[in-house]
Amino acid sequence: MEIKKSDNKRPGIVFSCYHQKSRDGEHFVPEHTLSYQIAGSLILNDGTNEYSPSLGSLRLIRRNQLVKFIKHPPESGDFKSISIYLSQKILKDFCLEYGLSSDGKYSGLPVINLKKTKILENYFSSLIGYQQTNNFEDGQIVELKIKEGLLLLMQSNPEIKNILFDFADPFKIDLEAFMNRNYHFNVHLERFAYLTGRSLATFKRDFEKTFGTTPRRWLQQKRLSEAHYLISKKGEKASHIYLDLGFENLSHFSYAYKKMYGHGPSLL
Missing domain, CATH: 2.60.120.280 (Regulatory protein AraC)
Structure with a gap:
């Protein structure tokens, strides 16, 4: 603290x-x-x-x-x-x-x-x-x-x-590679859109074409899946990983984890 x-x-x-x-x-x-x-x-x-x-x-x-x-x-x-x-x-x-x-x-x-x-x-x-x-x-x-x-x-x-002295804005890049590399950063969708060289509307449209779901749903599932692997296979504690996976607080992480897996992250 x-x-x-x-x-x-x-x-x-x-x-x-x-x-x-x-x-x-x-x-x-x-x-x-x-x-x-x-x-x-x-x-x-x-x-x-x-x-x-x-x-x-x-x-x-x-x-x-x-x-x-x-x-x-x-x-x-x-x-x-x-x-x-x-x-x-x-x-x-x-x-x-x-x-x-x-x-x-x-x-x-x-x-x-x-x-x-x-x-x-x-x-x-x-x-x-x-x-x-x-x-x-x-x-x-x-x-x-x-x-x-x-x-x-x-x-x-x-x-x-x-x-x-390069003043160019980000150009349109590969969305799938970028998101798989940066999903654990806790930033707004507008920021993800900008960094991939897209407007927010284009980002959402391209995202659903690429991943078959919405950005918010994909991000939560991706982060929780990684959390489940780290806790169940690597013995990590929820309190040690939730920030690194892009969750703002432990209670939100625990609630989302339980909703997805049917039990809290500490009950494995």
Whole structure:
């Protein structure tokens, strides 16, 4: 259970401090996000791969991704990280000001480890100082610090321009493969539709053609089937798996499980 949470949010930059292991409830990453690990670890999972950072790691999480987060504080200490959210407006303005653009399409992993230089370390140290003195109350300072960070990143990691400066919306992709890979993410149907390059109406229509049922019914059956396998064959406990399978709370999971299998998940 989380005892204390401190998120000092300002436009574009967030300093996080957690005192106990925590799951982040937001699984959709709408904007490119730079994550700098100060203390503890931030484990990410995109449904296929798990990313475990080393202390002081710097990572870029691509926009329009479904990713699960688990935050672990160090022993006898606090989890601490800095996240910089790079909005499309900030990046477009940066491109115009400095004459930059992408020259190719990136098709790699959703989470990228970035090369960290001494000057980048100094930059993130300066952000800690700004946070401690409440300078992130000023939106102009935040904007200038984000721009400074982008300039330093372009020096040390020039290849990421094909990620940051690609402003295209998601294109229509294979629905069956996407849903079988991402069914355990607890996001709205509108989000699934957008990420597969479809309107909500087209998504529902294509879904029924592909799976022969509605998205909501398929998602619940898929999640419960996986839960039944994990509990009956792998000996997992309901309380340990319901969040990972996309259920919002244990009581809803238990009710749906009993309705489908005729008994609660703890009676096997």
